[in-house]
Amino acid sequence: MNHRDPRSEDVISIAPSLDVSLRAARMPRRIRALDRRVLRITLLALVLGVIASGVAWALVTLIGLITNLVFYGRFSLTFAAPVTTYLGHWVIVMPVLGGLVIGIMARWGSTAIRGHGIPEAMEQILLNESRIPPRITWLKPLSSAIAIGTGGPFGAEGPIIATGGALGSLMGQVLRVSADERKVLLAAGAAGGMAAIFSAPVSSVLLAIELLLFERRARSLIPVALAAVAATGMRYVLLGSAPVFPMPNVALVTLPALCIYVLVGCLVGFASIGVTRLTYAIEDGFEKLPVHWMWWPAIGGLAVGVIGYVMPATLGVGYTNIDAIIGGRLGLWVLFSLCLLKLASWSIALGSGTSGGTLAPLFTIGGALGGVLGICIATHWPGLGVNPGLAALIGMAAMFAGASRAFMTSVVFAFETTQQPHSLLPLLGGCAAAYLVSGLLMRRTIMTEKIERRGVRVPSEYSDDYLDRIPVGEVSTRNVSSLHASQTVGDVARWLISTDPAARYGGFPVLNDQGAPLGVLMRRTLLDPLQPADARLIDLLHGPLIVVDESHSLREAADHMVDTGADVLIVVASDQPSHMEGILTKADLLNAHERRLRQSGLDRK
Template identity: 65%
Template sequence: MSEFPPGPHTRAAVPLAPSLDPTLAAAHMPRQFRPLDGRVAWIAGTSIVLAALVALVAQWLTGLIGLVTNLVYYGRISTQFTSPAHNTLGVWAIGIPVLGGLVVGLMARFGSRAIRGHGIPEAMEQVLRNDSRIPPIITWLKPVSSAVAIGTGGPFGAEGPIIATGGALGSLLGQWLHVTADERKTLLAAGAAAGMAAVFAAPVAAVLLAVELLLFERRARSLIPVALAAMVGAGMHVYFDGAGAVFPMPDVHSASLVALATYVVLGALVGVASVGVTRLSYGIEDAFERLPIHWMWWPAMGGLVVGVVGYFMPRTLGVGYDNISLVLGGGIGLGAMLALCLMKLLSWSVALGSGTSGGTLAPLFTIGGALGGAIGIALATYVPWLGVDPKLAALVCMAAMFAGASRAFLTAVVFAFETTQQSHGLLPLLGACAAAFLVSGLMMRNTIMTEKIVRRGVRVPSEYSADYLDQVHVGDACSREVVSLKASQLLGEVRQWLATGGEKASHQGFPILNDQGALLGVLTRRDLFNPACVDQVTLDTLLKRPPLVVGADHSLREAADHMVEANVGRLIVVDPRVPMKMLGIITRGDLLAAHAKRLRSARHASRHFRFRESRP
């Protein structure tokens, strides 16, 4: 640290004004980040109340779906959740999904176009682009439209609309309470997690879904409220529907090494299939976009395909949770599983591409489970020495299909475990979902959750890593060689020095120290050459505000935030153990230099990898 040498006309320091008190209390010091505080407890409490409301909405929505299904397929008034597959309407049943699609199209045209689709991409877009602000109309229009679409035979799960509705409720609550954008995002994710947990009693998977698809982070201040909300949602499910497995299946045994390797290969194959499913669904959506017909009519056209497919295979109608249980339990044979897989894929992809309102989770689980069950039966029959259990093959392929299509890898693994309560399936699930994730990531840039919003110009984070700036202390990155000036120096001397002082006088800002070496403030070249100030004044009289400082133990992230908030390009670094003892200065350039070090390290590792690959 260098100092301007006192000249012959340097005067003794005058008494300091109260605003120039050389203590940390007088300086503008950023607060060090705390992962938890009282605000988190308040958001967590709010999330618990929100989760209870979302769980009640989930019960109401399933009852509404049951009411629509019973009314249009069976001519009775009942809210019991039932499948349309057992109707006796014959060919007349073809028109019911068409009627449902027409109603949804009208609701989207004259209500809100945002109800179209399965809801999660739309929630992601609001998080990334609109500070997690979902329009209030979606809170009631989305569940009602979904109840109509699914109740009239739409091949969707109820979980997607409930997740979207829970997220909308959380966003609406956040807008009412006037919380920060981060807190509103947390409430949105908490509502979505509560909705998923209320349907499937899978609280851990619900938290992971929120992390992988909505929060785009893993921080204690967001995880805790979301976890508590998911717990409440699952607890409400147990209260209303019992504590049994949502998809019960016979117990499976631990897999041998050969069988485990086979399940991993199956996961990779399903990863390829998940890419095909995603491209098919968006290819159909693109085909609808090219039609010379207003989009309001598309859901009715998609409903016609749903009705025709449902006429030949009624099991494709509705949510199909019973189909998942049937596939996992080995209740249908090879041919029936293949037919269910293909026909459900056709019905769901056309309906989804038409822009109706529904979910993706249950259809993907059904398609993947049926495909895995069919392959498992074939392997058990013709290659028995592999030791493949068709039921376990159905389970791992069910999860792998969702992992490959959505890249919500951990969600898929834990969801399959929580909904079946099969602990021996965890190892095959982990391997198969990892393989599906790898294959899907290599073959497809975007996912079934992100393709739509990426096309609209939204940049979706795909990886969540620790902030590099948050890992580096200011004291390790700051410049120690700082040219400082004394408070007692005359302005005229300093001006003369600036004019002839060479490189050391070329800085834009200079710390001002008292005779004891304590920091008083900072003066810029503009301050020093202000024509309103005469040469005979001392520098301390020019100081107008306490200095902007940062502690050596702060992180570069905290320093960067402090710079942005204060609209400055440099901060004085002080030792917090010794009030206002200057250690150095941190600038925007130092922040970029820290990033440059990280990039050089990454490039070095990449070059080393490519060199090893090129060697014979």
């Protein structure tokens, strides 16, 4: 940081000798897409990917153990769905007991275990420099395993994403890294966890970009991508490379069928709005209960148990449900019942503040709805060539796209988990339609509603940095009035209060006899009554010369202003550093933004 003259905070410095000034001049740092620090972060991300795959396997194993103990009375690590059980009416009690344990853990462990994890990770990224409390690394997976293992209608992916993110954050807190690098490690851990659960590395990276990183830069993308690759590679070793949700081969779609699939996506987009609003309406309802929030998960567990007794398929993660839905093995009324009852069970449980994920429930609800629409259309208009299984797959992806606005994640996830290349085109159309409907009719998403209510502003659009593509020379102020080093403060002050239009600027470059820049003095410094009237301007200049090359970008120049504390930068020629081309002010930066608004049409009244 530049140290200014203690007599005035507005002096932007200089040295009296031209040669010394040019040698010591402070230029902006050139922005580079990659540097050597990326290698270190990438190595750490690879380690995180391997660890996240192990944590994912451990979490699934723990869920299987608890499920087997609670619903089947046996000690087994095999993952099992609580569909057939000897408990009878006691099935209603198990989610209540699980909710009670979650409430106790949240009250005396950490309230951060409540919810599905992704909004909480987003909040830590945006407000706390990606610092997640270390205890979340074990409290979140343990609480989620208890919730899901006792029948909670959640997926394991949300907790493992949160846990992987917490591991990355912990690594970034232990090691000496910047807040930006810690964010990358958090995203790498989260992507590794999701990739290990679903064997979907590309969509895991896209999820990190769309919901955690809020950017797409090489220094972020490479570590996160390699973490996902490492986690998926470990999954291949442990579980094989078969698709997570196998389905019958999808044939190339016809144009009429493609139009129907886009319509299905549109309808599911409307449904995603209803699902999001219902979930938070239930959460608001729990807020009004006259009991401590510690008891809410148990109350929500009662609803889960009752619905699970009526339809056991709503209990647990429901991955087998997704298999059956897109495989076309469920009839119309079963799909319809599963859609409504899973929605009721999951929304009540999530609204109660228990611990669990959102991806699998949304996929189940959307897939069942898409399957219902697909069967109805195929039955009444068989000539359109609509495949109910593909309609279910589109409904699954479109529900997540509409509810979360993670558009590309939704498309690629459905493709990666089924490995059906002909599904890509209808998936793209259906998810785009759902995204359009959701974006027009719903301000917030299921991922951002909670934290935006607490005043956290979540980025929703990721575009290139406009300032980074404009050179300084294009917008700098030319033909600006300059001062001579030998002038006195009194002479300049009299000129500044005159009617000369050239005296209107807030800062003025000071030149030597050869016309080379020595520095900048601000208007308020020159008009300061404490400054001696006979003081020469050169005596007010201190520190290194602060300049910017006309070929630098406005982003580099703006960063330079922040770094040095300068209000005005001297712009020098690229081929002749001693020649001043003009000055760059903060007003010039704002004018550049005005051009951006004009080009984008955002300045329309």
